[in-house]
Every structure is written in structure tokens, then in C-alpha cells.
Amino acid sequence: MSMAAPASSDLEPEIIVVNTRRVMCDGGGALGHPRTWYEMGEADFVECRYCDRRFVLCDSGDDIRA
Numbered sequence: 001m002s003m004a005a006p007a008s009s010d011l012e013p014e015i016i017v018v019n020t021r022r023v024m025c026d027g028g029g030a031l032g033h034p035r036t037w038y039e040m041g042e043a044d045f046v047e048c049r050y051c052d053r054r055f056v057l058c059d060s061g062d063d064i065r066a
């Protein structure tokens with residue numbers, strides 16, 4: 001992954017590592033959106049529909065792929 005020169009000031013999607021497949025997002029206060037719960041289901045991550053945050057499951061039991 002190459003990082004180009006940051007010409008724009010777009011907000012990058014925030015990645016939040018969690019331990020459970022059920023997560024809650026409320027936008028962190030600044031962005032402000034209704035408190036919403038998400039279920040990852042069979043996936044290892046879920047993205048917030050409001051603020052594009054990505055919640056990634058921290059599965060410390062499996063091998064880590066570099």
C-alpha cells in the first residue's frame with residue numbers, strides 16, 4: 001500500500017479494533033449520529049453506515065497473516 005501525497009483533507013475511515021462481533025457506534029460525539037448497534041455475523045468486520053468507521057474483530061486466537 002503506497003501513500004500518495006495528501007492533497008486533500010478528507011477524513012480517513014477510522015478503524016476500531018473490538019473483541020466482540022456486536023459493536024455500538026454513535027459517531028464519537030463530534031459527528032453525532034444515532035446510537036446504532038451492528039452485528040458482524042460471519043464476517044470479521046463491520047462498517048458503520050453513518051460515519052464509515054470500520055470495526056475490526058481482534059481474533060487473537062488465530063494465526064496472523066502478514
Ligand SMILES: [Zn+2]
Nearest residue numbers: 025027048051
Ligand atoms: Zn458510526
